[in-house]
Amino acid sequence: MKKELTTDAAAAELRHARFGRLPERIRFDQMTEEVEAAPGGVKGSYDPEGSWKYYSCLALDLGL
Structure with a gap:
């Protein structure tokens, strides 16, 4: 068990x-x-x- 402790300490x-x-x-x-x-x-x-200027609608863009 001491060997494991020294190995862990070395790691x-x-x-x-x-x-x-x-x-x-x-x-x-x-x-x-x-x-x-x-x-x-x-x-x-x-x-x-001024937000109406940037409104985008697909139906309007397609002319529907």
């Missing part, structure tokens, strides 16, 4: 030498970033009055 040492250690954990508050939204007129924003 662990070999793994540690090859891969090193795991990176440090990142806290949740470091994963998020709060950014203020740009005031109106942002490209790609939703405009309910």
Whole structure:
């Protein structure tokens, strides 16, 4: 049984030498970033009055 422990310890040492250690954990508050939204007129924003320009309907395209 001691032979298995030394083999496991040697394998662990070999793994540690090859891969090193795991990176440090990142806290949740470091994963998020709060950014203020740009005031109106942002490209790609939703405009309910101008959305009709981009409406696509297959039936209309086929003339049905």
